[in-house]
Amino acid sequence: MLSQKSIQIIKSTVPLLEKYGVEITSLFYKNMFEAQPQFLNIFNHSNQRNQKQPVALANTILQSAIHIEKLNEINLMPIVHKHVALGITPEMYPIVGAHLLGAMKTVMQDEATPEIMAAWTEAYRAVAQAFMDAEEDLYFETEEQIGGWKDTREFVVDRIEEETPLIKSFYFKAYDGKEIATYIPGQYITVKITLPGDGVDVPTDKMRTYVRHYSLSDKPNDEYYRISIKKELGKNTPNGIVSNHFHNNIKVGDVVPMSVPAGDFVVNNDSETPILLICGGVGINPLFSMLKETLVQQPDRKINFIFSTHCESSQPFKEELKQLEDDYKETGNLKINLVYSENQGHINKEIIEKYSTQHVDQAEIAETDVYICGPVPFMMQVNKDLLQLGFHKENVHYELFGPLTPVLEENQMLRGVKNIIEN
Numbered sequence: 001m002l003s004q005k006s007i008q009i010i011k012s013t014v015p016l017l018e019k020y021g022v023e024i025t026s027l028f029y030k031n032m033f034e035a036q037p038q039f040l041n042i043f044n045h046s047n048q049r050n051q052k053q054p055v056a057l058a059n060t061i062l063q064s065a066i067h068i069e070k071l072n073e074i075n076l077m078p079i080v081h082k083h084v085a086l087g088i089t090p091e092m093y094p095i096v097g098a099h100l101l102g103a104m105k106t107v108m109q110d111e112a113t114p115e116i117m118a119a120w121t122e123a124y125r126a127v128a129q130a131f132m133d134a135e136e137d138l139y140f141e142t143e144e145q146i147g148g149w150k151d152t153r154e155f156v157v158d159r160i161e162e163e164t165p166l167i168k169s170f171y172f173k174a175y176d177g178k179e180i181a182t183y184i185p186g187q188y189i190t191v192k193i194t195l196p197g198d199g200v201d202v203p204t205d206k207m208r209t210y211v212r213h214y215s216l217s218d219k220p221n222d223e224y225y226r227i228s229i230k231k232e233l234g235k236n237t238p239n240g241i242v243s244n245h246f247h248n249n250i251k252v253g254d255v256v257p258m259s260v261p262a263g264d265f266v267v268n269n270d271s272e273t274p275i276l277l278i279c280g281g282v283g284i285n286p287l288f289s290m291l292k293e294t295l296v297q298q299p300d301r302k303i304n305f306i307f308s309t310h311c312e313s314s315q316p317f318k319e320e321l322k323q324l325e326d327d328y329k330e331t332g333n334l335k336i337n338l339v340y341s342e343n344q345g346h347i348n349k350e351i352i353e354k355y356s357t358q359h360v361d362q363a364e365i366a367e368t369d370v371y372i373c374g375p376v377p378f379m380m381q382v383n384k385d386l387l388q389l390g391f392h393k394e395n396v397h398y399e400l401f402g403p404l405t406p407v408l409e410e411n412q413m414l415r416g417v418k419n420i421i422e423n
Helices: 004-012 014-035 037-041 045-049 052-066 068-073 077-086 092-111 114-144 241-248 281-297 318-327 349-356 376-388 410-416
Strands: 153-164 167-174 188-196 207-215 225-230 255-262 275-280 303-309 334-340 369-373 396-399
Touching: 004 052, 004 068, 004 114, 014 037, 014 052, 014 092, 037 207, 045 052, 052 068, 068 114, 077 114, 077 188, 077 207, 077 255, 092 114, 114 255, 167 241, 188 225, 188 241, 207 225, 207 241, 207 281, 225 241, 225 281, 275 281, 275 376, 281 303, 281 318, 281 369, 303 349, 318 334, 334 349, 349 376, 369 376, 376 396
Parallel strands: 275 303, 275 369, 303 334, 369 396
Antiparallel strands: 153 167, 153 255, 167 225, 188 207, 188 255
């Protein structure tokens, strides 16, 4: 716990963080990467280049200062899971702290008084210790589970299926033929791919390890992991390095190192309340896993699945969705609704209201479990519409890809504020 004096000092720095935040975080990353080039293998450098990461970190630090007295209410687990997937170790925390605090002092100069620096040092140490304790527990849990492991394990590509012109599903089996860890629908695996530098962040004559998280897109099983990757084609930006490598170069028989499944955006199969799954684009992946597993575990539970994409040709899992619809038609508990923006427009309040209440009465709306995944603007609009329709914010869960963490609600920020080593 922070001292009351430190809390007051940190809250007094809010105007300074509003003024200097992005400058501080940009210098922090620059200095740390120069001093610790091995960290380039952890962070997504395209997010550095387009300033997404420094902006996200600056916002996180600012929000943490504003709500510093509620530090114990922050849910650390989303980032704890990510840190375990990335292989973050306790030894990294002092390095990060030194560079962050050093950047604060350099940018704010005389405004960073000894009292301010002492308070922020105390705060950083408290947060870092909380993360290290939680990560130690999760490392132990993931390694000791049946089929579990620590760090990375080699998996071989067993088959590849084209879902759409831009989405391919990759099926992985353990290279050593041993058992694999199970997972909870909604979780992701983390792949580590070593490639020549892109000529922008890393010279082309040097190798660089790229780390990416991909949601598992099938229900849990004891044979394989499936991820469904969209080929990211940049618009006025470079193409996605890893996604294009998978689409253009990865073939059956190739070996890919990956971390154990992780993530706390997971379906609650202990609840019997109705479930509403709303996804857009490649955001279908974790929610499709949730859908398939819930149908197996809770066939009598009311499920409403709404998927938005541009057109029929951009819709993945066509045959699987059709099969699920046929298999559960007689129960009347499953409703699948496809929204093609090409002819129906983007998902809006009217569409959500029309489809989300097909087999759920008004009294059940408030207790419905809702899961959202898709582009950030999509999720922010859907979240707003859901609250206006009477869905309770405590029951709305969402997954964000990348470093941006829009604050949908202040209380959600407190449940999911990002740590400074976020990928």
